[in-house]
Amino acid sequence: MDGRDLVRSMKAVGSVGAAQGLRTVRAAWRRRRADATGLPPRGVERARVPGVVREVTPGPGGGILRFSRTELRILVTVNGAVFWGWDGAGPEPSYALAGRCPDADPRAVLEPDKEGGWRVVAERVTVVVSRHGAVEVRTPGGVTLRRDLPPRWWEPVGGGPARWMQRSEVAADARFFGLGGRASGPRLRDGTYRLWNTGSRRAFGPGDDPLYLTMPVQLVVADAGTHLVFHDNPWDGRVTLREGEEGAGSGHDRAGSSELRMDGGPLRCWVMQGTPGRVLFAWASLTGAPALPPAWALGHHHARCGSGGEEEVRRLVAGCQEHGLPLDAVHLDLDHCDAHQVFSADQERFPKLPELADELRREGVRLVSVVDPAVRAVPGNAVFDAGTAEDAFVRDASGEIVQGVSWPGEAVFPDFTHARVREWWGGLYAERLAQGFAGFWHDRNEPTSFSAFGEPTLPRSARHALEGRGGDHREAHNVYGLCMSQAAYEGLRRLAPEERPFAFSRSGWAGMQRYGGAWSGEVATGWPGLRASLALVMGLGLCGVPYSGPDVGGFDGDPSPELFLRWLQLGAYLPLFRTRASPQAGRRELWELGPQVLEHARVALVERRRLLPYFMTLAHLARRTGAPYVRPLWWSAPEERALRECEDAFLLGDCLLVAPVLDPGADRRAVQLPRGRWYDTVTGQAYDGPAQVLVDAPLERIPVFARAGAVLPVRGEDGGLELEVWAPARGRTGGGLVVPDAGEGWAEPEIERYTVRWAGPRLVVERESDDGAGEPSHPVRVRGLGPG
Numbered sequence: 001m002d003g004r005d006l007v008r009s010m011k012a013v014g015s016v017g018a019a020q021g022l023r024t025v026r027a028a029w030r031r032r033r034a035d036a037t038g039l040p041p042r043g044v045e046r047a048r049v050p051g052v053v054r055e056v057t058p059g060p061g062g063g064i065l066r067f068s069r070t071e072l073r074i075l076v077t078v079n080g081a082v083f084w085g086w087d088g089a090g091p092e093p094s095y096a097l098a099g100r101c102p103d104a105d106p107r108a109v110l111e112p113d114k115e116g117g118w119r120v121v122a123e124r125v126t127v128v129v130s131r132h133g134a135v136e137v138r139t140p141g142g143v144t145l146r147r148d149l150p151p152r153w154w155e156p157v158g159g160g161p162a163r164w165m166q167r168s169e170v171a172a173d174a175r176f177f178g179l180g181g182r183a184s185g186p187r188l189r190d191g192t193y194r195l196w197n198t199g200s201r202r203a204f205g206p207g208d209d210p211l212y213l214t215m216p217v218q219l220v221v222a223d224a225g226t227h228l229v230f231h232d233n234p235w236d237g238r239v240t241l242r243e244g245e246e247g248a249g250s251g252h253d254r255a256g257s258s259e260l261r262m263d264g265g266p267l268r269c270w271v272m273q274g275t276p277g278r279v280l281f282a283w284a285s286l287t288g289a290p291a292l293p294p295a296w297a298l299g300h301h302h303a304r305c306g307s308g309g310e311e312e313v314r315r316l317v318a319g320c321q322e323h324g325l326p327l328d329a330v331h332l333d334l335d336h337c338d339a340h341q342v343f344s345a346d347q348e349r350f351p352k353l354p355e356l357a358d359e360l361r362r363e364g365v366r367l368v369s370v371v372d373p374a375v376r377a378v379p380g381n382a383v384f385d386a387g388t389a390e391d392a393f394v395r396d397a398s399g400e401i402v403q404g405v406s407w408p409g410e411a412v413f414p415d416f417t418h419a420r421v422r423e424w425w426g427g428l429y430a431e432r433l434a435q436g437f438a439g440f441w442h443d444r445n446e447p448t449s450f451s452a453f454g455e456p457t458l459p460r461s462a463r464h465a466l467e468g469r470g471g472d473h474r475e476a477h478n479v480y481g482l483c484m485s486q487a488a489y490e491g492l493r494r495l496a497p498e499e500r501p502f503a504f505s506r507s508g509w510a511g512m513q514r515y516g517g518a519w520s521g522e523v524a525t526g527w528p529g530l531r532a533s534l535a536l537v538m539g540l541g542l543c544g545v546p547y548s549g550p551d552v553g554g555f556d557g558d559p560s561p562e563l564f565l566r567w568l569q570l571g572a573y574l575p576l577f578r579t580r581a582s583p584q585a586g587r588r589e590l591w592e593l594g595p596q597v598l599e600h601a602r603v604a605l606v607e608r609r610r611l612l613p614y615f616m617t618l619a620h621l622a623r624r625t626g627a628p629y630v631r632p633l634w635w636s637a638p639e640e641r642a643l644r645e646c647e648d649a650f651l652l653g654d655c656l657l658v659a660p661v662l663d664p665g666a667d668r669r670a671v672q673l674p675r676g677r678w679y680d681t682v683t684g685q686a687y688d689g690p691a692q693v694l695v696d697a698p699l700e701r702i703p704v705f706a707r708a709g710a711v712l713p714v715r716g717e718d719g720g721l722e723l724e725v726w727a728p729a730r731g732r733t734g735g736g737l738v739v740p741d742a743g744e745g746w747a748e749p750e751i752e753r754y755t756v757r758w759a760g761p762r763l764v765v766e767r768e769s770d771d772g773a774g775e776p777s778h779p780v781r782v783r784g785l786g787p788g
Contacts, residue, residue: 023405024452030403031451031459038397038461038472045154045163050086050133053117061104062120065129072129074110077102079282080124084135085268086151093467094232095479096510098288125273137271143224145273146170153267161264161474166231168260172244172253174222175644177632178543179239180215181520183208183532185539186632187647188241195237195262197478197507199448199456203524203556206532212446212506212521214478217543218258219279221638227273228283229258234478234509237262264474276635277627283544284626288514290546291489292623295743296366297439297502298615299328300605301578303368303551304588309349310356316589317365323591324602326609330360331368331441331578340407341376343383343431357436366438368502371429373413373445373484374406383428387414392421394462394473402462404449413447413458416483417476418465425484426491433495439502440488441519445481446507481507482515489515499744504547504576517547519576525554525585530567531648531662537574538650541628547619549576556582561597562664562699564588565604569702570660572604573652575615575629600700613713613721613740618653620739620749629653637674640690646672655710655726655736656681659695659703669697677708677729679784686784708784709734711754711765716779723776725756725765727784733757738778752777 051068062074073090075083079102083091091101108122117130128136133150147169155162176188179195183206194210204211216231216239231237237260244256272282284290302316313330320327338344345353357367375383375393387393393412394402404411415421432440448456457477464476485505492501503516512518520536523529533550540548552571553564571577581588590601618629631651634643649659649671657678659671673689680687680695681704687693695703706712709728716722721740728734734756741749753768754776765780766773 020405020409020450021452023410024450027403027405027449028451028453031449031454034396034402034459035461038459040158040160042156042160044157046157048153048155050150053129053131053133056110056118058110059104060106061108062127063110065118067133072133072135074120074127074129075101076105076108076120076122076125076127078105079272079285080105080122080274081270081272081282081286082120082125082127082137083268083270084127085266087267089266089268091232091268093469095234095482096230096232096287098286098511098514102286137227137273139225139273145222145225145227146220146229146271148269151267161235163261163263164267165259165261166267166269168229168258169255170220170244170258171222171224172246172255173641174220174244174256176241176243176256176258177219177221178215178217178228178539180217180540180543181211181213181518181536181548182539183211183523183535185535185647186542187644190242192238192240195239195478197446197481197509199444199446200522201456203522203529203554204532205524205526205528206535211536213481213508213518213540215510215543216260217510219276219542221276221634221644223639223641225273226276226279226638227271228279230270230283230510231260231262232268232270232510233262233265234476235262235265235474236477276631276638277625280542280544280626280628282626284513287511287544289623290513290544290626291516292500292619293502293517293547294438294500295612295616295741296328296364298575298612298619299577300326300608301329301331301368301576302327303331303333303441303578303580304583309346310352313356313360317360317363319589319591321363323598324606325590326605327365329366329368329439331370331580333370334372334407334443336369339376341381341383342372342374342408343428345435353435357438361436361438367436368439368441369432369435369437370441370443371432371488372406372443373416373447373480374404374408374411374449375414376408377401377403377410377412384412387412387424390421390424392418392424394458394464396459397461397463397472402458404447404458406444406448406450411449413449414484415464415476416480416487417467419467421465422483422487422490425487426494429488429491430495433492440492442481442484442488442503442505442507445484445505446477447480479509481505482509482512485512485515498746500746508545510543513545513547517576518545519548519578520550522555522582523550525557525559525563527563527662527664529554530563530570533567533574534570534650534660534662535647537630538632541630542632544626546622546626546628546630547575549574549578551578551580553579553581553585553588555580555585557585561593564593565597565600565699566661566702568601569604570658572608573630573656573658573660573704575618577608596699603700610715612715613738614653614655616741616743617713617737617739620741620751621653621737633657633672633674640674642672642690642692643674655707655712657705657707659697659705661697661702667696667698668694669703670694671703671705673705677732678705679708679726680704681706684784684786686786706784707734708732709756711736711738711756713738713740713778721778723754723765723778723780725763725780725782727763727782728756728758730758740777
């Protein structure tokens with residue numbers, strides 16, 4: 001043991017208590033020994049590049065190009081997405097893809113290129129491959145969006161996975177977004193970003209990276225167009241980004257670059273280009289439609305570690321009702337379980353959970369249970385005994401079950417990369433449903449195993465089924481949370497087929513939207529944490545996960561009334577709206593934070609409830625189109641550079657622009673408005689964009705603007721659906737989509753389409769149908785009819 005490990009071990013014992021601390025020390029050494037014996041040293045490596053193209057075989061949607069030292073497979077699919085794989089890699093098998101690979105575009109043709117290489121020409125994209133293996137993606141007009149230089153591999157002479165590197169060039173004006181949940185975003189500055197889901201040892205802020213949910217998914221926005229690139233490889237890796245520089249008219253631009261280095265796995269890539277909406281639609285068609293949450297999941301949730309029991313929950317709900325604070329769900333953390341054991345209940349503090357759940361449901365409040373993958377490794381624990389009989393737990397290279405440490409103590413971890421294990425785990429949710437829980441919160445599923453030093457996860461040499469292919473934790477780690485979410489979602493579909501499952505996860509990977517949403521994890525209390533909250537939600541949305549949100553107020557500290565209010569006001573416009581704090585962070589019940597906080601917080605909560613029909617419409621549109629609820633300002637106009645630089649405001653769907661207050665002491669703020677007319681939803685004042693405007697942002701509210709011509713479905717005073725229509729400018733038209741939803745179940749509601757137009761001095765709102773325009777199906781309230 002070196003000195004640093006000794007110090008870490010002593011700190012671990014001191015910080016979590018002697019017994020748990022000693023467990024983390026033993027776990028750290030077990031992991032180190034397992035990897036020392038289970039992973040051979042890399043030894044001498046041999047570098048390789050593709051060489052020169054020697055032979056070409058056309059095929060559906062593209063073909064195969066054989067180089068002197070490798071081969072490249074190219075495929076353009078019917079939705080315009082481009083796939084290429086080196087060393088013969090194909091699109092499948094893949095954890096990211098939803099089902100089978102899309103069909104090849106029969107019109108795509110592989111033909112010689114005049115520069116001595118080859119190209120695949122399709123309707124929406126052209127792919128050019130040089131004779132040495134550089135790959136360019138071009139728009140139909142011939143503009144290059146990205147150029148991937150010939151890759152390089154480093155192969156161990158004695159065998160084993162090859163490391164590889166791929167460097168890419170993009171336009172000098174391009175901006176990078178994505179890579180999963182990044183606290184420093186949403187725009188990714190110059191730097192290196194790791195692709196390894198990591199359970200943070202403390203609450204995180206903007207400078208912390210990586211976090212719980214990483215993805216090799218980049219969205220690149222430039223004047224020439226928008227494209228998404230996905231390297232379908234779950235191994236550990238690093239992405240180094242460098243924004244370009246324009247030559248100020250001299251013509252000497254420096255291209256932006258992205259360099260990806262992976263520790264192993266296949267070099268295969270997907271690219272899709274077009275407008276942001278088209279790109280996210282193609283991405284959703286490839287990786288799966290986002291799961292549709294029940295309506296109550298779009299309301300206000302409250303969670304607190306260290307819950308005092310059933311009476312504490314009743315006190316919380318009664319307090320919200322007494323003070324007129326809408327509440328839709330209460331989340332119970334691991335403290336409600338028996339000795340922190342998953343799929344159990346503490347019978348002293350929660351002796352009658354089903355009765356409590358029924359009582360709350362009659363009040364319109366659901367219970368949500370935390371579910372951890374760590375299973376307490378003691379005989380007599382029903383889940384451990386059943387999992388042992390099922391041979392469900394991850395084993396090491398010698399065949400022994402891997403033991404780690406989590407809140408229950410010594411723990412073992414299911415291998416969710418095995419279909420049989422997923423089916424077994426999914427069946428365990430029957431116990432939670434019987435206890436009355438309506439939703440599920442997946443935590444510590446990176447997976448996290450507490451460790452005094454080194455990585456807080458399983459040994460990299462741990463063995464996994466990987467759907468029968470077999471492999472180790474280096475390949476399984478990043479998809480572990482995704483596979484756990486799949487197990488839960490499919491199990492809930494079997495157990496409660498009439499209900500839409502609700503689950504969200506701290507960790508995951510590309511395609512996780514098929515099984516639910518995500519939450520930020522333990523964000524640090526403070527103004528930087530508030531800013532990071534928005535960055536995470538926006539970044540995840542651009543990676544195809546539209547439903548996410550932070551811990552409002554931060555996890556670990558005691559926010560000032562101002563900070564808490566500003567966080568709550570932001571959270572009220574994010575998909576997952578949850579207030580939460582650690583046991584050490586003090587009470588966060590709103591009526592205990594002072595009358596001013598209570599009054600202003602009530603306004604935010606009531607407005608969120610009023611907007612629930614709009615959130616439900618956005619959820620349906622996300623499932624059908626892949627468009628996130630929360631969108632950057634450049635979503636509809638990526639060519640407007642001022643919008644690409646804006647990170648402190650966002651679009652909520654097509655109708656609203658939200659400008660949260662992210663700095664202390666601010667009672668006014670500048671807002672960058674996209675093209676068109678925008679109304680302040682409180683004052684009704686109209687502003688014309690593109691422009692930057694300075695508006696009031698008093699403590700009681702944040703600036704929110706409605707797009708002129710928008711049709712916004714809201715909850716009326718009688719509880720029914722109402723259409724809030726914002727008048728277009730004179731001579732202009734407007735419109736919008738509304739999806740009325742019963743709240744639960746699988747019925748497919750019809751999308752209602754509305755148009756708004758001026759007929760002389762009168763504003764006409766009509767519903768479109770196959771039979772022509774008709775009267776709206778809901779009451780209409782017109783706003784924005786003031787001067788101008």
